[in-house]
Amino acid sequence: MNVTAPLIEVEKLEAWYGRRRILNGVDFAVNPGEIRVIMGGSGSGKSTLLRHLLGLHKPRSGTVRLLGVDIARASERQMLDVRRQIGVSFQGGALLTSLSVGDNVALPLREHTNLDEATIRIMSRLKLEVVNLGGFQDLMPAQLSGGMIKRTALARAIAMDPKLLFFDEPSAGLDPVVSAELDELILRLRDALRMTIVVVTHELESAFKIADTITVLDQGDILMTGTVDAVRHSDNERIQDLLNRRPREIQVDADAYLKRLTEEAA
Amino acid sequence: MTSLTRPLESLGRATIGSLAGMGYAAVLLGESLYFSVAGWRIGQPLRPRAVAEQMRQIGVDALPIVVLLALTIGIMLGIQFIAALSAFGAQSQVVVAVAKSVTREFGALITAILVAGRSGSALAARIGSMSVSQEVDALATMGIEPVRYLAAPALLAMLVMLPALTIFADAVAIGGAALYSSPALNITPSAYVMQTLSLLEPGDVWQGIAKSAVFAVLITLIGVSTGFSVAGGAEGVGRATTRAVVLSICWIIVVDMIFSYFLNR
Numbered sequence: 001m002n003v004t005a006p007l008i009e010v011e012k013l014e015a016w017y018g019r020r021r022i023l024n025g026v027d028f029a030v031n032p033g034e035i036r037v038i039m040g041g042s043g044s045g046k047s048t049l050l051r052h053l054l055g056l057h058k059p060r061s062g063t064v065r066l067l068g069v070d071i072a073r074a075s076e077r078q079m080l081d082v083r084r085q086i087g088v089s090f091q092g093g094a095l096l097t098s099l100s101v102g103d104n105v106a107l108p109l110r111e112h113t114n115l116d117e118a119t120i121r122i123m124s125r126l127k128l129e130v131v132n133l134g135g136f137q138d139l140m141p142a143q144l145s146g147g148m149i150k151r152t153a154l155a156r157a158i159a160m161d162p163k164l165l166f167f168d169e170p171s172a173g174l175d176p177v178v179s180a181e182l183d184e185l186i187l188r189l190r191d192a193l194r195m196t197i198v199v200v201t202h203e204l205e206s207a208f209k210i211a212d213t214i215t216v217l218d219q220g221d222i223l224m225t226g227t228v229d230a231v232r233h234s235d236n237e238r239i240q241d242l243l244n245r246r247p248r249e250i251q252v253d254a255d256a257y258l259k260r261l262t263e264e265a266a
Numbered sequence: 267m268t269s270l271t272r273p274l275e276s277l278g279r280a281t282i283g284s285l286a287g288m289g290y291a292a293v294l295l296g297e298s299l300y301f302s303v304a305g306w307r308i309g310q311p312l313r314p315r316a317v318a319e320q321m322r323q324i325g326v327d328a329l330p331i332v333v334l335l336a337l338t339i340g341i342m343l344g345i346q347f348i349a350a351l352s353a354f355g356a357q358s359q360v361v362v363a364v365a366k367s368v369t370r371e372f373g374a375l376i377t378a379i380l381v382a383g384r385s386g387s388a389l390a391a392r393i394g395s396m397s398v399s400q401e402v403d404a405l406a407t408m409g410i411e412p413v414r415y416l417a418a419p420a421l422l423a424m425l426v427m428l429p430a431l432t433i434f435a436d437a438v439a440i441g442g443a444a445l446y447s448s449p450a451l452n453i454t455p456s457a458y459v460m461q462t463l464s465l466l467e468p469g470d471v472w473q474g475i476a477k478s479a480v481f482a483v484l485i486t487l488i489g490v491s492t493g494f495s496v497a498g499g500a501e502g503v504g505r506a507t508t509r510a511v512v513l514s515i516c517w518i519i520v521v522d523m524i525f526s527y528f529l530n531r
Contacts, residue, residue: 054407080309083409094404096396108408112309156408166407264268 005068006031007164007196008053013062015048015220022048024220025062032163035190035197037207039231040217041242049217050168050200054088055079067163084112087157091169093149095141101128101152102137108159127155131185147178151185158189165189167199171206179203183210204243208232216242290495291487294413298421301414310411316419324385324420325427329434331384332377336435339372340364340442348450357451364443365462366470370529373436374474375522378481381428382514386489389420390510393493394503402494417490421483428482429475436474477525481518488514 010028014021022045030036040046051057052064055071064071066082074082095104106124109115115123128134131151141149150170157165167186171179183206189195201207207214214231216223218238224231231239241248302312347360393416396402402412444458451458492510496502 051403054403056403056406076308076310080409083407086407088404088407090400090404092399094400096401096404097399098392107410111408111410 007067008198009063009065010049010053011063013049013052013059013064015045015052015057016060017048022220023052026217026220026222028215028222028225030196030198032196033190033194034212035186035199035210037211037214038198038200038217039202039204039207039214039242041202043219044217045220046200046202046217047168050166050198053198054086054166055083084108084160085162086164086166087160087162088166089150089153089157089168089170091172093141093153095149095152095156097141099141100137101133101139101141101144104141104152105137105155105159108156112160124155124159127159128152130158130189131155132181147174147182150174150182154182154185154189158193158195161193163196165195165197167197169201169203170199171201171203179206180209182206186210218242287491287495291491294417294491294494295421295483295487297411297413298418301411301418302422305411305414305418309409310414312414312418312422316415317422320419320423321427323388324381324423325431328381328384328427328431332380332431332435333438335376335380336373336438337442339376340368340439340444341446343367343372343439344443344446348447360443360447360451361458361461362465364447365440365466368439368443369436369466369470370473371522371526373439374432374478374481375518376439377428377432377435378478378485378518379515381424381431382481382485382518383511385420385424386485386514387507387511389486389489390493390496391503391507392416393490394496394506395500397494397496398499398503412494417486420490421486424482424486425479428485429478432474432478433471436471473525473529476529477522480521480525484517484521485514488517 006029008028008030010026012025012027013023014025015023026045026049028049038046038049048057052059053066055064055066058072067085069078069082071079071082095101096107099107102121102124105127106120109120109123113120125134125137128137131154133148133151133155136144136148136152141152144152154167157167170182170186174182186197186199187210190197199207199210208228211228213225213227215225216231216234216236216239223236223239224234226234232243234240240246301310305311343364344360347363348357351357351359351363393402396416402416405412405415440459440462441455444455444462448455448458453461489510492506492513496506498505
């Protein structure tokens with residue numbers, strides 16, 4: 001793979017939940033070394049897009065290529081190789097509650113490497129130091145605060161030194177100071193470890209602070225992909241609604257409205 | 267018209283739902299066995315430590331309650347058989363009646379129902395709450411197959427521990443029956459046990475063990491599949507747990523009856 005090839009390539013991706021279409025043929029690419037923020041309101045399809053990028057859903061139509069591998073056609077072996085090179089920090093942390101903080105961070109190392117226990121311990125503590133949680137390895141996830149959970153999840157996500165890091169809603173449910181600290185941490189990770197980072201968020205402030213480029217998603221379509229300034233000065237009405245926290249103007253279709261009210265089986 | 271089609275529709279939905287559930291359980295069984303045998307070749311090795319931990323939780327931790335229940339069942343069978351058989355003056359047949367009914371039927375059945383309540387529900391609750399909090403997704407994105415990490419160790423542990431617990435329950439139940447019945451039969455408990463051993467055939471014990479292996483697969487698959495299909499937060503986890511126990515016990519009893527029929531023709 002040459003150096004400039006995008007790490008993520010999505011072409012004409014469609015996603016459905018039952019009869020409802022969530023993504024309408026999305027095209028999307030992320031280049032090495034950039035921090036891409038996927039922004040959009042609730043129900044815009046950004047979580048669905050993320051789940052496809054992570055290979056948790058197989059696309060119904062269209063292709064998703066991660067690190068050059070088409071995830072719909074990859075063998076289990078190829079998929080495993082891809083997954084060893086990506087790290088994911090989930091919205092709620094998704095730490096294994098039965099394992100201590102240290103064991104959570106060490107889990108990918110234990111499962112995918114043949115390193116001895118002492119090395120794994122040192123490496124997992126190093127990652128905890130990176131996220132400013134040095135010395136917390138013996139606590140259980142239930143004993144952590146919201147910010148600490150997110151930072152532990154981040155430490156686990158970077159345990160294998162991934163090329164590509166996904167971060168779902170880094171600042172959701174955190175106070176402004178803690179979420180600002182997390183933003184700093186994300187920037188530092190990119191600079192220090194040269195990771196390519198994809199962040200999904202609806203927090204404008206944090207998006208503008210960390211993003212190199214922003215993709216704005218709305219109702220299953222990509223409205224635009226561009227630099228922070230380009231997005232800020234976009235003349236697209238929906239983007240300005242999102243930036244200025246204006247409520248959507250919903251146009252009522254009388255026939256559809258009546259049908260929804262009277263229809264028996266949804 | 268709708269009053270006619272609505273029940274039919276819900277019947278159809280329920281049928282499709284349960285068929286889908288069985289299909290899913292079959293896939294889980296296949297995948298678990300595949301990972302157990304060949305997982306190391308594709309970088310998904312089954313960890314002996316995880317299996318041992320499951321064996322402790324499913325088997326060793328259940329020992330006290332298995333002993334208590336098996337002992338009680340043994341005494342109860344002793345009481346019933348002495349009461350029923352003495353009406354015909356056939357007390358001497360108590361030993362063989364207890365021995366055969368415990369090894370062929372009650373040992374396996376009681377152990378399986380107990381383990382379904384203890385470990386089947388625990389599997390459903392654990393995997394269910396992990397699905398809800400995205401821990402299962404996290405495992406998958408880390409390149410750790412959830413089936414390999416969560417289901418396969420439980421299946422192997424259950425397949426070893428449920429037959430082992432069954433043999434143990436057989437012995438304790440017969441011991442319980444001996445304690446109660448030997449005074450009534452004017453023999454010593456050790457004579458009772460010796461008599462039991464001379465009357466039992468290997469086939470009797472094997473019947474119970476074979477059943478318990480099938481029950482082990484049932485309990486694990488139902489627990490794991492309801493756990494993985496949890497939707498709807500904490501309430502969903504609760505419902506899945508209940509469902510896992512009820513379904514397991516129903517299946518255990520039905521399958522037990524079918525097995526008894528075919529094994530005793």
